[in-house]
Amino acid sequence: MEQIRDIMRTMEYGPAPEANEEVSAWLKARAAGIGHFIGGKFIASGKERFATVNPATEAELARVVQGSEAEVDAAVKAARGAFAKWSKLPGHERARYLYAIARHIQKRERFFAVLESMDNGKPIRETRDIDIPLVARHFYHHAGWAEMVESEFEGFSPVGVCGQIIPWNFPLLMLAWKIAPALAAGNTVVLKPAEQTPLTATAFAEICEEVGLPAGVVNIVHGDGRTGAAICAHEDIDKIAFTGSTEVGRIIREAIAGSGKKLSLELGGKSPFIVFEDADLDGAVEGVVDAIWFNQGEVCCAGSRILVQEGVAERFYDKLRRRMETLRVGNPLDKGIDVGAVVSAEQLQRVSALVKQGEEEGCTLWRAPGVLPERGYFFSPSFFTEVDPASTVCGVEIFGPVAVAMTFRTPEEAAELANNTRYGLAASIWSENINLALDAAAKVKAGVVWVNCTNMLDAGSGFGGYRESGFGREGAREGLYEYFVSDVEKALKPAKEAEIFIPRGAPEEERRFAGLSRIDRTAKNYVGGKQSRPDGGYSYDVLGKGGAVIGQAPLGNRKDIRNAVEAAAKAGGWGGVTAHNRAQVLYYVGENLDARREEFEALLSESTGQSAKAASAEFDVALRRIFYYAAQADKYDGAVHATKSRHVTLAMNEPWGVMGIVAPEEAPFAAFVSLVLPAIAMGNRVVAVSSTRHPLLATNLYQIFDTSDVPGGVVNIVTGEKDVLAKTLAEHDEVAAMWYFGGKKGSAMVERASCGNLKATWVSDGRARDWLDDRQARGREFLRRATQVKNIWVPYGE
Ligand code: NAI
Ligand code: MG
Secondary structure, eight states, X not given: OOOHHHHHHHOOOOOOBOOOHHHHHHXXXXXXXXXXXXXXXXXXXXXXXXXXEOTTTOOXXXXXXXXXXXXHHHHHHHHHHXXXXXXXXXXXXXXXXXXXXXXXXXXXXXXXXXHHHHHHOOOHHHIIIIIHHHHHXXXXXXXXXXXXXXXXXXXXXXXXXXXXEOOSSSHHHHHHHHHHHHHHHTOEEEEEOOTTOXXXXXXXXXXXXXXXXXXXXXXXXXXXXXHHHHHHHOTTOOEEEEESOHHHHXXXXXXXXXXXXXXXXXXXXXXXXXXXXXXXXXXHHHHHIIIIIGGGGOOTTOEEEEEEEHHHHHHHHHHHHHHHHTOOBSOTTBTTOSBOOOSOHHHHHHHHHHHHHHHHTTOEEEEOOSOOOSSSOOOXXXXXXXXXXXXXXXXXXXXXXXXEEEEESSHHHHHHHHTOSSOOSEEEEEOSOHHHHHHHHHHSOOSEEEESOOSOOOTTSOBOOSGGGEEOOBSHHHHHGGGEEEHHHHHOOBXXXXXXXXXXXXXXXXXXXXXXXXXOOBOOEEETTEEEOOTTOEEEEEEOGGGOEEEEEEOOOHHHHHHHHHHHHHTGGGGTSOHHHHHHHHHHHHHHHHTTHHHHHHHHHHHHOOOHHHHHHHHHHHHHHHHHHHHHTTTSOOEEEOOSTTEEEEEEEEEOSEEEEEOOSSSHHHHHHHHHHHHHHTTOEEEEEOOSSOTHHHHHHHHHHHHTTOOTTSEEEEOSOHHHHHHHHHHOTTEEEEEEOSOHHHHHHHHHHTTTTTOEEEEOTTBOOOTTOHHHHOSHHHHHHTEEEEEEEEEOOO
């Protein structure tokens, strides 16, 4: 007799489609065309239109107007017009709007879930249980921030008009991630949805209307990459927030370099999913399902590289293959479906081509056995084994339901493999050994780490990438900073464009021969804890008071910068010592500097021509800054966020790694110290370019660093022509973040040159800062800029 168990096993599922009459009626009412939402009005003008289709049926859902420069301009004007009033509203008033938006979304949850599923192809189960609830949660959470911005973000103001460009994989959720924090902080926005999925953004605009959001606070302009480019190019936009491919992120970084626009980028990933041999393998298998087959694998933080410890690999793959057999692919509106349709024919083509390439390169492909629907852009859940880490499918973000699987032997090898990528968005780590798991979490270079879980998202946690996965965070306090500018920065005025000082170099030998080196003050670069002669063998005259030659400094070149970066890269241990130890070293630096006060004050006076009193004042500022950052070294710490129940969600302030710092010409001693100290206090290693005119103050510091137990390579100093050295630093792949204090042109150059590895930059844009004023040149903002937040999720309970 058949057992019930057997019947259950062989029973066919009946279809359980979600009703979509309401959405059909909504679409029918908009059959004339979906318009932009500008200044509180729906505008469907413009000749060019494009269709949005249901990827599961290939049927056209609606025709949408393509925004041109004119519509972008109108939207920016509307946003600018609304900004004055909106930004001045008490936080409480803005909170009420955000709260109302959240409530309205909740009221129409089902409608949004169906519309999103139809436009994107993702299963209703996911839009209903994940996308839309998270959207509401995001608005509630940020309604709370709006309530408190005045007190929680004292000294910060909204940036202004924000241009926001989002992708198609989580259309409404990405909109919420962009709009909620922007509005909470007091900004107004021009948002462009992805051309593949414009519909829920339009329904959202209707909610803005319903809740009576003041016209122009939210503007939605539809269109493809051309419209996005027009937003980036618009002169009256103050900030760009982008989520999408790394390729377009790079284009945007380059396009707005030098414009003074603030930028946050949330880009692609190839995130590791690490399974240690002591992991709960069944749990980890479910993890893979959520990591790479959730949302058809169209997830920037998808666990697309499965790394399994050798001893359990075959067993794990077996379990995975068995689980794959039970995945149901099909009609996204069917409540029993696990995997829906890929967003577009183009994306399906992209995924298919990459999978074919993987097979051609010799990887073994495992595909879920089920039959796919005849129509629609479906792709079976898959994974590759026998992959070479150098193969295409191992390096490229596939952005479909396809993972690659590799094995490792030791935890060290796991970390190495995990970090063997240009990306750094997320990581998922599976082990029953908390020590092992947290050690791996610390070692992996990723902005979000999930321990024994995956793809956990919440408004209360930050989200964002390391490396080429972008910079800036979304969610939580760390994300809100992206929508603020400090009042100090806002008030900075353009500096008198300093005349560009191009030192004339001469070989040292020649100099000595001509008797030019009478003054025995020939500084050297400081690289890897050693004094080092400039690679080119050239030095330049350093002029002091009245134009007198007071010494020589190395005319550093590219090679010097590369050597310094290499030395800094090797000094990675600095980030691993305790904050207490770093603090002790910095206190020691302060003490040793204090002991040589007279010498430094005299040199300052001699270099800059300032009075003894002024030199003494600058020295004092520098000295106090050292003590300040020594004090902060173990106090600028992170947070535990309140996210989902039974999870500890950490926000750790991690150092970037190797930072490039280019010091300004003004206050050559105080400024140099004010920039280098916060960076090393947080555990970074620094390659610092001193003031070009007054390099001797910086180069003399080497003796202080040497005698204060600063490990070699933690601070490296190169002198010479500032912008030449800055360019090499900005282009260098090992440099993770770059601060540049100099002219407007140099700032633009640094931003442009940073595109290669998409390093985070902080540039002065040619504005002057008073380096002697604590309010302008010291504080937590420097520490925030010297760190990136890593969010680690650790569940607890059985
Ligand atoms: P995409 O990066 O081109 O599109 C994202 C958004 O940027 C869309 O709104 C698009 O209209 C806009 N855009 C395109 N070109 C632009 C430009 N020059 N200036 C300003 N905005 C521009 O991504 P696409 O083409 O849809 O997908 C290609 C690949 O990108 C995917 O296969 C996937 O690997 C990756 N991707 C990653 C996402 C992520 O969340 N990390 C999201 C979407 C795609
Ligand atoms: Mg569509």
